[in-house]
Amino acid sequence: MKGENLIPLTNQFLYLSAQFNTHMERRTRVRFAPSPTGPLHMGGVRTALYNYLIAKKTGGDFILRIEDTDQNRFVPGAEEYIIESLRWSGIIPNEGVGFGDGPYAPYRQSERKAIYRQYAEQLVKDGNAYYAFDSAEELEHTRKLMEAEKSAFSYNGITRIKLKNSLTISPDEVAKRLTSNESYVIRLKVPLNEEIKVKDIIRGWVSVHTAEMDDKVLFKSDGMPTYHLANVVDDYLMKITHVIRGEEWLPSAPLHVLLYRFLGWENVMPEFAHLPLLLKPDGNGKLSKRDGDRLGFPVFPLNWKDPETGELSSGYREKGYFPQAFVNMLSLLGWHAGSNQELFTMDELIQEFSLDRVSKSGAKFDPEKTKWFNMQYLKLQTDDELTKLYLADIKERIKSGTLVFNEKENPNFHFLTSNTEYVKEIVRLIREKAHFVNEFWDLSSFFFIAPESYDPAVISKKWNENTKAFFIALRDNYAKTEALNAATTESIFKQTAEPTGIKSGELMHLFRVLMVGLAKGPDLIGMVVLLGKEEVVKRLTNAINKL
């Protein structure tokens, strides 16, 4: 964010365009490139979001590419999960797996398998890579041996001359091994004594000496490329202009720079931006699946059921979060608009977002603030929208059988729970008390189901012969009234209360408990009016008989 990086991305881009013809007229193209090894983590959603925002801001393209080069780690359903997560979050790629093919299809690396080999072989031909025949077991053995001597093994410029590869074996022998069925990998030949510099939009220049780098495998013995090769090749082929990814990739960025150089693509190399990590709320370290289970908040956008263990991990969607709240919260984990604004629509995010305001340090995730965000979005909904959501929630509760009640005591239950107007009135009374729509039920179940018990703390303290007499009188007076509206409800209450000499606050409190069973809830008068004369009289009678 300092020095040269002060120039905003877009300006920086224009600035570069003026200097290099190769950058001229390059349309912004970014990609989100997860591997389908499990459910998409919320940190992944944030990465996707930042990519999306940059694309939209610059009128460019946002691509979803599936990096499934590791056949061993494939998890069924993971790809669909990724697609569904992005869709729910409103982060919609305009090209890629699940979102329609663009001009660079296919977007699944396993389907691009044939493409990578030629580049790996080109690298070998140019002397920048070599065949290596050491088996995984042999290398593992060496690694263990050196570990025992408290040093680390690295396949690099020093060790490669002692290992089994095309640099140490005669060309004839190599040719023989290649044509026979012996398995081999292709490794990058990292130059001996060089400083590799990577320019990162967020961190500035990062440099690493080649002596610290190892000869990474580019092409595996199963015929698949590794991440490094596939990533660079695809980014080049798909004309990616900005690589925006998690910080865990920063250490391998110099390797990627080397690859661009050796492949002759340095002039169209994308710009890099390595995002700070999302950290667990307590202690330190990367936010992981375990933390959600342990601390009771979702780490994933959607529910996920592990196909092997059957273990269920909860998602923001199923917990009742609005996708907009989820995205808004995510946007602010590591980015700041520079103003005091915290609530952003997606359009506003597109407008305001820039990579040079992304912070460098990891952000501890705060589940509490996430709830606050959801409440803010709840407030933004209309009564009608919330009614619709509440109705759906009730239906779901009935369907799942989590809602139990006495059918005889509540003959109107099904009528009430499907009465849109009635439910809307309830929503008006309780909406301000909730952070989530799924809290509505607990805040208002008494509108559908008459109380069967009464808060004992209040009853034992305030229920006596005098108050009982009052409520009998009140019941009778209400029964005699035409209808209960706010005015009559209140005036009759007062008229009845006055002669008793009991504080009306006390009586109100008791009245509430007799109506709903609890010592808390929405406005009492509003509640009574909504329940209606008949129901109020019935509930009073019930209470008088029971207590």
Next chain:
RNA sequence: GGCCCGUUCGUCUAGGGGUUAGGACAUCUCCCUUUCACGGAGGAAACGCGGGUUCGAUUCCCGCACGGGCUACCA
């Protein structure tokens, strides 16, 4: 261990050579209210440490400490 990255209230962060170091969540107090929330007002709360540079450093530089990431034929 090695390499790389980072470090402002408990948390997310703003800021930046001279500021009463700002905001938000959480927390506390008060107000609103029959209650619970919501809302409003206010409070407590931070520049990791040591050296430089400078008239002056939280801000710039260097060390250290601490934290994190990477160190696979995983991404």
